[in-house]
Amino acid sequence: MESEDSTDIVTEEMLWERIPETSGLDRANTYYELSARIYARGQYDEALALAETARDIYTELEPGSAADGLAQAYSAIGYNLNQLKRMGEAANAMSKAVDLLRESKSPIAIELACTLGEWWFGSKEFRKTIECMRDCVQEHLVDGNDSGAANDLHLIGCAHRELGEHAEALAAFNEARALFKSLKEVINVARCDQKIAHCYIELNDGESALAAAQKSLDVFVTAHDHRRETYSLLELGKAQVLCGRPEEGLETLLRVQDIATDAEWKDFEFIVEIEKKIAGVLRVLNREVEADEIERRIKAVTEVIED
DSSP: OOOTTOOOOOOHHHHHHHGGGOOHHHHHHHHHHHHHHHHHTTOHHHHHHHHHHHHHHHHHSOTTTTHHHHHHHHHHHHHHHHHTTOHHHHHHHHHHHHHHHHHTTOTTHHHHHHHHHHHHHHTTOHHHHHHHHHHHHHHHHHTTOHHHHHHHHHHHHHHHHHTTOHHHHHHHHHHHHHHHHHTTOHHHHHHHHHHHHHHHHHTTOHHHHHHHHHHHHHHHHHTTOHHHHHHHHHHHHHHHHHTTOHHHHHHHHHHHHHHHHHSSSOOHHHHHHHHHHHHHHHHHTTOHHHHHHHHHHTHHHHHHHHO
């Protein structure tokens, strides 16, 4: 007699052999299980095809009888498309999974909805990101998950910022900051401060930008988080210029330039952004020749990036 804790081990080969012998829900579940195993091996094209087959079978079943399975199939399709860098299609598939899971009051709906929001953001669908994450904020707050709500609000702020809606972004970042602060998540508070500084700069509030940038910089320097320190320095330099302190701003921006160009991996988009800011400050200081030289020099890099 077998021990009570023994289990039958179903191999992938057994699953393939099972397909001709099954129909309906069992057949769909078998295709889904095969998709999951092949996904784990990194064979995303094949796993995608199997997940799509499972979806088609679930769809043909009596409405409501396989809602959870259909949601799982759509989420599997989404994860495979994401791995294949087909972000827009991945988000559309995951959106269908989230809708089905919310209809059935599934507890995993919120987790997949947060993933969906990140995918909408990655596919530059910023308005859809905001709509998706607003629902997530409310669900997380109802569940008492302040950390989840704070991360949702941070992403909402980033989406508003990408849309050029800096007042709305500022409000979202401030809400996220308050939650992160209540949780004593120091680095996340500083991440919000850095983005708050950026929003204030775009809104031409130099003094508020300066205060927020300095707060974020102090945290990242203390934490020896050099990558984030660099971005805070950039906002600090821009704030100094906005406050009518161009010499200080230029000195700060030159520090950022040194850090960015000394890095082993060159982020040329970031470097060009810094160079353009430096050229702008040089013009404020009536150092036109130097500004012209910078703009001439970065033209070749800009052409490559834009292409």
